[in-house]
Amino acid sequence: MENSTKRNLEKTSSLSGSIFAVTGEEVEERTHWKRKLVIRLYPLVLLLTDIFLVSAIFALTIYLHSGVDFPHSISRRVLFAIMLPSIIGVYMIGGYNYATDKRQARFVSEHIIASIGVAVVVFCLIYSIVSYGVNLKSPRLVVGEALVLFPAVSIFYRYFLSRVQARYERGNAVCIIGAGRRGRDLYTRLVKRGGGHEFIVVTFRPELVGTRLIAGDSTSPLVEAIENVTFQSSIRGKYVEQYVVATEVERIPEEFSRRMVSALFLGHKIATYETYLANTLRIEPPSQLTMNWPMMDGFRLNRSVSYDRAKRLIDIAAALLGFVFASPLLIATAIAVKLTSAGPIIFSQVRTGHREKPFMIFKFRSMRVGSEKGAKYTSVNDDRLTSIGAFIRKTRLDEMPQLWNVLIGDLSLIGPRAEWVDLVKGYEERFPFYHFRHAVKPGITGWAQVNYSYGANDEDTLEKLNYDLYYVRRYSLSLDVAIVVKTCYMILFGKGM
Template identity: 35%
Template sequence: MLTQHDKPQVAQSEHPLSGRAVQFFCIVTFGLVVPVLIWLAARFTEVDARYVPNTAAGATIAALASWYILDRLRIYAKARQLSYVVPVNLLTFGSAFAAIGLMRAPYSTSLFFGCLLMTMATGYVLTALTRLGNKPQYLIAGGRVSEIPHRGNQIAVTSSAEIEALIDSGSIQGSLVGDLHHDHDDEWERLFAKAALRGIPVYHYRQILELETGQVRIDRLSENVLGSLIPNLPYMALKRTLDVLAVIVLSPLLILLMAIIAIVIKFDSRGSVLFIQDRMGFRGEVFRMVKFRTMRAREVDDDALAQREDAMTRSDDDRITRVGRFLRKVRLDELPQAWNILKGEMSWIGPRPEAISLSEWYEKEIPFYSYRHIVRPGLTGWAQVNQGHVTDLGDANAKLRYDFYYVKNISHWLDMLIALKTIRVVLSGIGAK
C-alpha cells in the first residue's frame, strides 16, 4: 500500500498514445521527419545541402526538449498541459534559433518554422488525446474523502462488495482513493491490502487533494506532511546562483525599462518614484523591499489596527494612481526588487513577502504561518499565480496552503511552471489589486 508521502501520477491514462515511446515516435515522425520531407519535396531543385543538417539538428533538440519539459510539468497540480504547448515550444525553438544564429551557421528559416508548427500541432494532439483516456479514481466513502473536488473520472463508492468484485475479476482500472486515517471497518481494510497486492494503486485522500488543488495543509505538527522542515537544500543553493545570473543577464533590459517607468511615474503624480517598506523575509528576518510607487501616500496612526489596514490594498483602493493601476496589473511595479534578489533577500520565485503588520497578524491567527519563511520570498510564486493578491484571514489561510505546496515540491520544474503561469497572469492581469 502506498504511504502518505508517495506521489501518484497526475494523469494515469489508458490511451495508446500516452506511452513515452509512442509519444517520442510521434514527435520525431510528425514534428520533424514529415516537415523535412515536405520541405525537400517542395524545393527539390534548389535545395542547398548546407542548410538541412543545422536546421534539422536545432529543430530536433528543440522538439525533444519541449516534449520532455511538458512531460515533467504534468506531475504538478494545476499544470494544464494544453495551455503550455505553445509557450514551451516557442521557448525551446526560440532558444535553438538564437543559438544557430549566434554560431553563424547556415540554416533554413522556412524549414525551422515548419518543424515548429508541426511539433506544436503534434504535441497539442497528443496531449488532448492523452487527457481523454484518464483512468478512473474510485473514491472510497468515509473520513475526509469528500473534500476532494469532483472530476469526471472520479467514481464515488460506498459498497465494498462492488470493489471486491472488480478486483477479483481483474477488470478494475485506475486506483482506489480513501482516507487511510479514517476508522474503516475490517472489510475495507482487507480490500485496501488486497488491492495493493494485486498492483492496484491505493492513495491517501490527501495526495489526490494536493494534486487537485495545488495546496498542502498542515493540521498538526506531529502529522507534518512536508516530511522534513527543511526543503530541497541542493536546489535552493542552485536557485540562488540562477537568481543572480538572471539579474545580471537581464540587467540591460531591466535598467532601460525601469528608467522609462520612473519617468512616467514622476510625471503622473507627486512623490517618490520608489516605495520602500519593511517586509518579513527569509527565515523570518526583516528586510527593506523596494518597488515602484503605485499609490498616493497618506497619514496613518501608530496603532496596530491602523497600520494593518494601511498595508491592505483593495481592488477599489482610491490611493492607486492611474499609472500605478497599470503597473500593478502587469506586475511591472515589482521590477526594482531585482536589487533585493542581488542582495540575497529575495528570489525571482517564492512566497510573496508580507508587510510586517500583516505578517504579525497572520502569525497570531493562522497556525504554522511562519513556516512559509523557510524559503526566500519572490517576485512571483505559486500562490500569486493561482490566487492573486489577498488580505483577509480566510484568503490568507488558503494562500498559505499554496505556499506550503511550493515548499514541499520546490524544484526547477515547479519554478518553470510558475514562470509560465506568471506570463499568463501578466498578460491577463488576473489577481492584480
C-alpha cells in the same frame, strides 16, 4: 384465459427487461473498450506525429536557408541524431503518456528543461561522433533552429490535444472514499479547480448514506454506501478515473483495504488524501503540518545546497540583465506613476525575509499616498489604487524595482511572497506553522502567487500558505521553471491582480 394472457405479458416484460439490461451492459462495455483502444493508440499516434514533425521542421529549416528540396537536403545521420534524443526526452517527461496533463505548467517546464538537455546531447552527438570523417551538409544554425522549433511545436500541439482529451473525458468520475471533513475539503477544492468531472462519494458510516456531502448544498453529491465500490471500471455507468481515500487509513476495514490494494496492483488509480493534494493539486496537505514537518522525508532544506548556489547565481545574472533590457520600461513606468498621482515614484516598506530577517522592499507606487494605513488586504477594484496602479499591478510592472532587492540578496526571483512585518506578526499568532514559509528566501514571484490571487482575508492567507509550504518542501529546478512559465502567462494575458 385472462390469467394465461397475464402470465404471457409478465414473461414478455421480464424478457424485455433482461434484453435491455444486457444491452445496457453491452453499451457500457463497448464504451470502455473504445476508451482502452484510445489509450493504447495514443502513444503511437503521438510518436508518429513527432517523427513527422522533426523531419518536416529539419527539412524546412534547410530549405529556408539553402533552397534545396527535401530529398537532397536531408542528412539521415543528422536527422537521426536529432530525432532519437528528442523523442527520448519527450518520453522521459511523460509526453506519450495518456494520463499526463499537458496543459499544466509543470509539463511545459519539464519539456523546456528536457529540451535544453536534448540540445546538449544532440550537439555532442553530431559534432563529435556523427560528423567524424564526414562532411555534413547541415549547418549548426539549422540544427539549432530545429532543436528550438520542435519543442515549441510539441508543447503547442500537446496543449490543444489535452484540451480535446479533457472534453472527451468530461463526465468521468472521481470517487471520494469518505464523507467527513477531508471528503468535503477535497470536493470543494476539485469543484473550484473545475474540469468537468462528476463526483461519487461513498462512506463507511451508514447514518450518512443518502445525505448531501455538504449540508444545505443541493448541488453537492449524495453520499452512497461503500458497497457500491467494487473497483470495476465504473460505478452506475460512470467511468471512475480516480479513487481518493479521504478518510483516515487506519479506520478502513481490513477486508476493504485488501480489495483496495489488489485493485491498485491491477492498475486502478488510487491515492490517499495527502498524496492527491500533493501530487495532483500540488499543495502541502494541511493534515501533515506538525512541528516535526521540516524533518519529514523529501524536505528540500535537508538536501544538497548546490541548487541554492546555482539559484543565487541565476538571480544575480537575471537581475543585471533585467536592469539592462527593461530600462526603457522602468523609465516609462516611473514617468507614468509620477504623472498620474501625487507622491513618490517608489514605495518602500519593511518586509519579513529569509529566517524572519526584516528588510526594505522597493516597488513602483500603485496606491495613493497613505493607503497603507487603511485595509491590510488588497481587494479586486480597490479604490485606493491610482489610475495607473491597477494596470501595473496586473502586469507586475510595479515589482520591477525589486530587481534591486534580488541583486543585493534580500529576495530571490522565485520564492514565497515577502509579507509586511505587521501582517506577519498577526499571521504567526493565528496560524500555526506560518513561520515555516520563512525557511527559504522570499521571491518576486512564487508558487502561491501564480496559483492564487492576492489574499483578501485570513481564509485566503491560509490557502496560500499551503502553496507556499509545498514550495518550501519541494522546490527544484523544474518547479522554478514551472513558476516562470505561469508568471509569463499571467503577465501576457493579464491574469491575477
